[in-house]
Amino acid sequence: xxxxxxxxxxxxxxxxxxxxxxxxxxxxxxxxxxxxxxxxxxxxxxxxxxxxxxxxxxxxxxxxxxxxxxxxxxxxxxxxxxxxxxxxxxxxxxxxxxxxxxxxxxxxxxxxxxxxxxxxxxxxxxxxxxxxxxxxxxxxxxxxxxxxxxxxxxxxxxxxxxxxxxxxxxxxxxxxxxxxxxxxxxxxxxxxxxxxxxxxxxxxxxxxxxxxxxxxxxxxx
Numbered sequence: 001x002x003x004x005x006x007x008x009x010x011x012x013x014x015x016x017x018x019x020x021x022x023x024x025x026x027x028x029x030x031x032x033x034x035x036x037x038x039x040x041x042x043x044x045x046x047x048x049x050x051x052x053x054x055x056x057x058x059x060x061x062x063x064x065x066x067x068x069x070x071x072x073x074x075x076x077x078x079x080x081x082x083x084x085x086x087x088x089x090x091x092x093x094x095x096x097x098x099x100x101x102x103x104x105x106x107x108x109x110x111x112x113x114x115x116x117x118x119x120x121x122x123x124x125x126x127x128x129x130x131x132x133x134x135x136x137x138x139x140x141x142x143x144x145x146x147x148x149x150x151x152x153x154x155x156x157x158x159x160x161x162x163x164x165x166x167x168x169x170x171x172x173x174x175x176x177x178x179x180x181x182x183x184x185x186x187x188x189x190x191x192x193x194x195x196x197x198x199x200x201x202x203x204x205x206x207x208x209x210x211x212x213x214x215x216x217x218x219x220x221x
């Protein structure tokens with residue numbers, strides 16, 4: 001219990017430190033740096049600072065989301081490099097073997113699209129960036145999916161806060177993780193349904209180029 005209490009205090013201190021940057025002239029640089037660091041080692045997401053900045057300057061919310069995305073993607077590339085050149089021992093030391101095997105299975109099945117899940121949902125993005133390098137996921141596909149998923153997440157958060165203010169902030173803080181997971185599940189189901197419909201259409205399509213019968217069969221007709 002003491003350890004949990006101490007960790008909660010440290011997280012609170014970090015959150016306060018992040019929020020303090022929102023009122024400074026270097027807030028954008030701080031947002032970029034925190035987003036970069038969070039993609040490989042920093043424990044708290046940049047959403048905390050992004051929300052505070054979007055609340056104070058709603059007209060610049062889209063700009064803040066872009067800065068946050070740029071920092072996060074570049075940080076993800078840094079994490080990928082860590083994984084490529086020596087990340088396996090890090091995963092073995094700091095991540096449970098069962099979780100590492102599960103991440104590896106996700107990459108085997110979904111390749112870089114597994115990054116999209118981690119980039120948009122509360123799944124730890126930093127673990128996936130390092131793992132992507134360890135398991136040699138295609139680099140530019142990794143970058144593209146990171147841009148799409150992180151950009152979508154930060155733009156959604158910043159836009160909602162800019163439009164609806166402090167009330168939306170409270171909703172995001174309490175329910176964004178649930179919403180993001182639900183959104184990914186809905187998207188996955190939609191993709192699966194489209195894939196299934198396309199396969200059924202191909203299977204039901206009449207085949208061409210096949211002979212209608214042998215000469216004897218045609219004569220008998």
